[in-house]
Amino acid sequence: MQIWTPNQNIQNQRFTIQKVIGSGGYGITYSAIEQRTGKTFVLKTLNHLQQTKPDFPEQQQKFVQEAFRLAKCHHPHIVEVHDVFQENQLWVMVMEYIDGQDLAEYIDQQGKLSEHEALCYVEQVGNALEYIHQRGFLHRDVKPNNILLRRTTKEAVLIDFGLAREFTTGRTGSMTSAKTEGYAPLEQYERRGNFGTYTDVYALAATLYSLLTGEVPFPANFRKTGIPLPPPQQFNSQISDRVNGAILQGMALQPQERTPTVLEFRKNLGLVSSGDPEVQLKSSVGMDYRQLRDLLAAGKWYEADEETARVMLAVAQREKEGWLRVEDIDNFPCEDLRIIDQLWVKYSNGRFGFSVQKRIYQSLGGTREYNKEIWQAFGDKVGWRKGGDWLYYRDITFDITAPEAHLPGG
Template sequence: MAWQPGEQLLNGKYTIESELGKGGFGITYLARDDRDRPFAIKTLGRKARFTQELAKYKEEFLKEADCLSRCIHPSIVRLEEVIDTDSLCCVVLEYIDGTTLARLVKQKGRLSEREALFYTYQIADALRLVHEQGFLHRDVKPMNIVLRQERSDAVLIDFGLALEFSQDQVEIHHEQGSLGFAPLEQYDLRALRGAYTDVYGLAATLYSLLTAKVPPSASSRDRSWVKTQTDPLVPPKTLNPSVSDRVNTAILKGLALVPENRPQSIEAWLELLQDGPSDFSPQPTEMTPAIPEVANSISAVGMDYTTLERLLADGQWQQADRETEALMIRVAGREAEGRLNVEDVKHFPGRDLRTLDRLWTEYSNGHFGLSIQRQMWSKSAGDYEQLSDRLGWRRDNEWVSYADLTFDLTAPVGHLPSWGRRGRLWSFLATRLKKCSL
């Protein structure tokens, strides 16, 4: 049940005045303490409280408080206290009486470069501290930046998606983020994370401030690139000719789809903003590519595909087939189990699926590959036995043993890689391949 105006907490220490807003599993209220000072109190909402996963939600909720307790900065919302009892779990935050950058842009339209950079530099300095403390914010966007009414200082709020990270380490993360402001790696359950993840969000925020437009989502950009080799991201200078070449270049670098092609830290990105054009010199505005990179990246989790490429180049198809299965298990972090489960397949990193497919299709001249198999799946109307007949995994209604597969180019089209012979999981793999534009 939601708190009502006038309701008191901690024996009258705080009195609820009104509801400020709701998030994924939290709800925030405006309250006043017994000295009449305003505060924002964030607590678990009904969806989180009445679920079997309450303990998990509570743990994640308190991580936000832990992050804020360690990240004290003028441009980060201040934590007042944490209340964690059997009946009450909430964080008390300073109340910022102001407007978000999203609302400011909606009211004024696009901002001048000078004003936009003024706010961007403040948030960049805040993020630098967040990263030094071992956290990522993961939800940097104009809606989460509030301007103090009295000074117009920018303050970063809503650390609900903040998590601890080690640069370039793979962990299990929730696939969350805001469309247009979340980078490609946040669409994968397992993917490398680093300061470059927040670089994307801040670059997207600056893009939005200067153009009054939200950039296209990273997933839609990725699909477009895979299908057509074009990027629907319009350079900010095209939408706002007053944007300098220096800032235009920095934004495009910060919005690179492939994490390795972005500045790897907030400091590195700020250098592009402050020190003039980098080694990437943009073409005239109407011709400036939105993403000066090849997007068929190697791995979301830092996997090394050198051995597989060497085996395929040498035509050692059986060894390459075994290496492919081993790689998939390692990408999913299932070395101990030795196999993938349904959830692993449903969330398998798209970048790695595309790399596996690209290597197989390139070195077999389009004879083998995951995308070839998915095309056959479509032609088989989703019937696994019919698919297996087409791919040569079944002959005369009998399943072919692994030793009897054909490991050369006389095999049926799509015969390899053979991991898909695990029939129970194939439909999930087909769905994931389609989602990844394969």
């Protein structure tokens, strides 16, 4: 059995253990310093209880499957896996270290959140869930404890894919009985149940319930005995009727009565239009994005790029200076950044947008810390460099045929 202690070196002196930062039913995570780079990473292994069980080899196999499944995911709101290795027969996952706190700790300190702030986090996690659902697997443990908030940007990041499993919607399958009371739907209490995207919808809706009320919802198995779920408005009268109804539908006890997909849940919350998926232009500071929308819809990429720069400077109140500082970017309203990004993503059919650029940048190993080689590789990838030289703005390609993530560039 392996349990590591502070200052212990592993992987041929590659990592020095700092401390244990988390432990659950299956895994244990450590913070560690990589000696060569001086960077902090998170190392995850199976915990001491799993290491002493007769089925430890099978659990290791599932752990490795989780690692490779996560390593294929490159999304701004999903924790990044950098490497997998063995240390004395124990498999270890090397993940990015996220400086921040989980949403459970956050609401313990802040109290129940405003509807606007809670929906911002649910929108980000919802996008992450749609991404993994498209790749054929479920998270099955969405809850405030498994959502980290980056300290600087307040972006939500979904972590802990230990219960993630592949699925076929509507097909009865055998799953592990592990679950979190209050966030797990009824089908997770059954050894063989009908699992689908609606399984994660329940947990996401329950998470929103908790963020808005400060309460953990009644567990699904209690509700099955006839105990009704109190509407979230009972604990927070500031919750709108629309959001209250969307949560209750998302937490319907029976899968066939529940909101079927995360996209439908987001539509019910008003985050996405229910017809043609029109981006909701609800600025948190009163900015008018109709001009940007119309330019993008008309395929006027140059004008749209200029308009993007204009509105971002206006939102940050930096029109006079004409450029954004790091603190302006860190404090840029989440809702407005989402609007700008979604408009670019929608009208470019997913080719352009900040989220597309971020996905590629992070896939190359990019972080908030400047790295010349990674930045140059990113410039090459998105077409901002040619022949080893950076292009002038006038040489940018303002056309839909430009490389992926080429725009916005202003």
